[in-house]
Amino acid sequence: MTYSELPGRLSQVRTDGDLPRREDVRLVFDELDHQLATQVYLWALPLVSFAQWKQQHEQVFGATSSDLVHYVTYRDRLGLITANATTPYILNFFDLAETGPLVIELPAGPTAGGVSDFWQREIGVMGELGPDAGRGGKHLVLPPGAQSPVPDDSGYYVLPSTGMNVMFGFRTLDPDPARAQSLVEAVRIYPYARRENPPATRILSPDGRPWTGDQPRGLEYFRRLHEIYQSEVVDERDRFYLAMLRQLGIEKGKPFAPDDRLTRILEQGAAAGELMAQANTFAKRFEGSRYWPDRQWDLAIVLDSSSQRGDGHDELFERASWFYEAVTFSTAMKSTTPGAGQAYLGAYTDADGDWLDGGRDYALHVPAGVPAKLFWSATVYDVTTRCLIDNDHQRGDRGSRDADLVTNADGSVDLYFGPNPPEAGESNWVQTIPGKHWFSYFRFYGPLEPYFDRSWKLDDITAR
Structure with a gap:
């Protein structure tokens, strides 16, 4: 092979015998x-x-290490990569070099959350799936290499961090807005060194301000x-x-x-x-990522574990795939236990293998008996930002929690995506934007056995 056959700049290299000039x-x-x-x-x-x-929290929202940011509305979430449009998010970022050991007090009640380092590796789980099992308690996050300042029987749940910067986030699972808000307001975050007189934990809101997390x-x-x-x-x-x-x-x-x-x-x-x-994200080539061999749906999360370590290798490209299109990972997001956690499938093309086009109209038939203990949803994201689609309706998903969702006589549901509402009406429709491509997640909250054994099968998104 000559240098002229090499890619990029190397094709321009001239030779001087057997060396480049x-x-x-x-x-x-x-x-x-x-x-x-x-x-x-x-x-x-x-x-x-x-x-x-973290930079957006500090510069746009004015968040400090004593604050939490509460994402509630659709507009709040428009900068959050592949956010779900159903449940609120409450979170912030902390530099343990600044705070030292960090106390997180979580109230008793239906919450799900945890702490991750900035490589988005899970450090600890909190809430219903954590050691507190929804009973609440004090969690103590330690900087890397730090000794715990509390004895083993102190009652704290001690979490040694794998990074100096961490994210703490949680979601309230109570469907009643007033009770959910009370849970949010009961959370406390403060340095362990200030435990005798901790600063107040402020709850901030994006308040409609534009921001970008991609x-x-x-x-x-x-x-x-x-x-x-x-x-x-x-x-x-x-x-x-x-x-x-x-x-x-x-x-x-x-x-x-x-x-x-x-x-x-x-x-x-x-x-x-x-x-x-x-x-690497939208045309996944990972073994086993295609969920059903005769469908276009992929496992959105191709990481095997929160440690990002596979069998004999570190999951460099699996990690790049997930964290280009999404943020955060926890074991609960890739549940293997029927009725617990979540499962995510991604569709990046239509049934014919073509990219999903915001200028075309599509349909998705969801067969009856979706294997989800809690609820299911189908969500539309913009490929450029990987955030919720910023359409006129400010609505990017349809799912079983939507009171106006129209269900067929056999229990199945027909969803519609495209710039034009279907003749059936707008209840089952998500508006897309001409000139922009999109992709979709189908989420199972509390996936059940027919999901795991693949006996229930979701149809492809088809052009209509």
């Missing part, structure tokens, strides 16, 4: 740094995603990576990637100041990295 070595290094940038992009997706969200594009992606890297610990498994960061001008304790050459390479690397992330 000295003046063309720069092209080789440009291509090397471009490839480093694309791989760093894929590797850093979960970290940059949380860093971006990863920034271009050079801003690497700026956000540089910022969060300054305050984050280094995993042993990531040391080779840190060598890549150094080559790209990202080091601890040093400013990020790329010159014109590196700026151009990083901008191109971010664009190429996102293109790879889109293919």
Whole structure:
């Protein structure tokens, strides 16, 4: 093979015998740094995603380490990657280097939540599926390597963190809005060092302010990576990637100041990295990701565990797939226990394997007997932002909790997606936007045995 047959800049390299010409070595290094940038992009997706969200909490909502942000309305959620449109979210981000050991007091009642590091690895579960089993209690999050300041019989649930930055979030499961709000207001978060006189925990709202939690594009992606890297610990498994960061001008304790050459390479690397992330997410090539062999539905979550470790390898591309299209992961989101947790299926194409087009009309037949103990929903997301579709109706999902959902005589449901309402009316319709592609999640809350044994089967989304 000659250099002219190689991809990218390498095809321009001229030879001097069996070596590249000295003046063309720069092209080789440009291509090397471009490839480093694309791989760093894929590797850093979960970290940059949380860093971006934390920055929005601080700069847009004015949140501090004594606050929680409560996402209630549809507009509140428009910046939240693949949010469900049914239950509220309450969360915030904390730098344990600032707070030290962090106390989270959760009230008794129907809640589900937990703590994750900024690689979006679950540190601990709280609420009905946690050790408190919905009874409430005090959870103590420890910075990496810190000794617990409480004895074993203190009554605290101690959670050693795997990162210096953490996210605490939970959802209320009580369908009564007043009781759910009381649960939110009863949560307390404060440094353990201030336990004798803890600061008040404020509940903030987005209040309709525009914000974006999807990863920034271009050079801003690497700026956000540089910022969060300054305050984050280094995993042993990531040391080779840190060598890549150094080559790209990202080091601890040093400013990020790329010159014109590196700026151009990083901008191109971010664009190429996102293109790879889109293919890795929307055209999954992971063994076992297709849920039924004769359907287009995929397992949205291809990670095996919250540790992001597979059999003999770390789940680099599985992690990139999920955290490009979504945020957070917990074991409850990939339930293997009938009636508990959730299950997520994703449709990125129609029945013919074509991308879902916002300018076309589609239908989805949901057979009777959906195997979900609590409820089910089908949600539409914009592929560019991976957030809820920002349509005129400000409605992105339809599901079994919708009082106006029309059910067929046999118990099945026909859903409609497209720019035009169906003749049957708007009750089962989600409006899409011409010129924008979209994808859908079908969620099972409390998935039942017919889901796990695949005896119940969801139809494909079909053009009509």
